[in-house]
Amino acid sequence: MFLTTKQLFDKCYGRYAIPAVNVFFMEEIHGLFAAAQEADAPFIVQTTPFARDYAKADMLLSMIQSAARLYPQTVFAVHVDHGIEEHIWDAIGSGGYSSVMIDASHDNFEKNVARTREVVERAHANGISVEAELGVLAGVEDDLTVDAEHSSYTNPQQVVDFVNATGCDSLAIAVGTSHGAYKFSGGQGLQFHILEEIQKRLPGFPLVLHGGSNVSSEVVARINAAGGNLKTDAKGVQEEEILKAIPLGICKINIATDTRLLWTMVNREFFRDHPDEFAPTTPGKIFMEEYKRFMLQKFELFGCVGKA
Ligand code: G3H
Ligand code: 13P
Ligand code: NA
Ligand code: ZN
Numbered sequence: 001m002f003l004t005t006k007q008l009f010d011k012c013y014g015r016y017a018i019p020a021v022n023v024f025f026m027e028e029i030h031g032l033f034a035a036a037q038e039a040d041a042p043f044i045v046q047t048t049p050f051a052r053d054y055a056k057a058d059m060l061l062s063m064i065q066s067a068a069r070l071y072p073q074t075v076f077a078v079h080v081d082h083g084i085e086e087h088i089w090d091a092i093g094s095g096g097y098s099s100v101m102i103d104a105s106h107d108n109f110e111k112n113v114a115r116t117r118e119v120v121e122r123a124h125a126n127g128i129s130v131e132a133e134l135g136v137l138a139g140v141e142d143d144l145t146v147d148a149e150h151s152s153y154t155n156p157q158q159v160v161d162f163v164n165a166t167g168c169d170s171l172a173i174a175v176g177t178s179h180g181a182y183k184f185s186g187g188q189g190l191q192f193h194i195l196e197e198i199q200k201r202l203p204g205f206p207l208v209l210h211g212g213s214n215v216s217s218e219v220v221a222r223i224n225a226a227g228g229n230l231k232t233d234a235k236g237v238q239e240e241e242i243l244k245a246i247p248l249g250i251c252k253i254n255i256a257t258d259t260r261l262l263w264t265m266v267n268r269e270f271f272r273d274h275p276d277e278f279a280p281t282t283p284g285k286i287f288m289e290e291y292k293r294f295m296l297q298k299f300e301l302f303g304c305v306g307k308a
Contacts, residue, residue: 008044016303017250017304020044031289036074044252046080048082049087079131100119100129101172132166132170133208138151138179171202174210175191178211182234195250209250212237
């Protein structure tokens with residue numbers, strides 16, 4: 001069943017969080033929907049502009065719609081992640097999305113408000129909910145790299161004005177996470193005092209955590225043992241941090257890096273151990289199983305098992 005993120009957030013606020021997972025190809029979509037059906041857990045399947053260019057927007061959406069038929073007990077929203085206007089208008093026109101993110105967080109406050117406001121008007125007229133972002137995360141997303149010195153935490157003094165002026169339905173905030181595999185190289189972790197200040201000013205309003213991957217050191221070690229060369233001091237969001245963030249209003253936690261690392265691990269190990277093989281479907285099946293197992297753990301951690 002296809003819901004808006006607003007419907008999902010109304011139920012989960014303060015009690016559990018919904019994983020929002022970026023998908024690019026078929027095997028991920030099977031793994032995600034299979035896990036959700038088994039766990040009876042709600043989720044958000046999301047596509048970035050990069051993913052929509054890579055797979056082609058229509059192909060990606062068709063695969064998601066096909067998965068909804070193949071896994072009929074699933075309850076989910078389909079979301080544009082880190083959208084800009086051209087992708088958002090296209091996604092609204094496709095009829096297949098229940099929510100969009102307008103990421104104008106790199107603009108100044110006034111421009112961010114104006115761009116977000118326009119998206120909210122057009123999205124709401126079509127029954128679609130809108131995530132906006134205030135504050136700038138460091139790291140790599142799509143082809144944009146933001147250095148730590150150009151990133152900035154969300155200013156709690158601005159959140160009420162921003163939400164009132166834009167009419168957005170949820171707010172992505174920068175509270176110490178970053179995109180990609182190399183988060184927290186400085187070891188600082190989530191800034192709970194900022195999150196608390198934001199939640200105090202926006203009680204009951206759904207907050208979104210980007211950069212939610214855990215970057216498992218075991219997975220990184222296995223990739224490197226199979227010929228990879230990833231930095232090993234990388235560390236993502238810890239389980240305790242997730243559990244602490246949920247009662248503070250974090251309703252949606254975005255994950256992309258973890259599933260990419262999983263793909264890299266499965267394929268590197270498979271071709272290392274089977275140098276004579278060349279069928280994509282054999283590691284593909286292993287990947288779908290690993291992906292499903294990974295998502296079952298996330299549903300458990302986020303508290304959304306049985307909540308679909
Ligand atoms: O922030 C979102 C994703 O990490 C971006 O993924 O650049 O591969 O679309 P992508
Ligand atoms: P990660 O890089 O931690 O997976 O973050 C994903 C994200 O925020 C997608 O919008
Ligand atoms: Na998003
Ligand atoms: Zn993000």
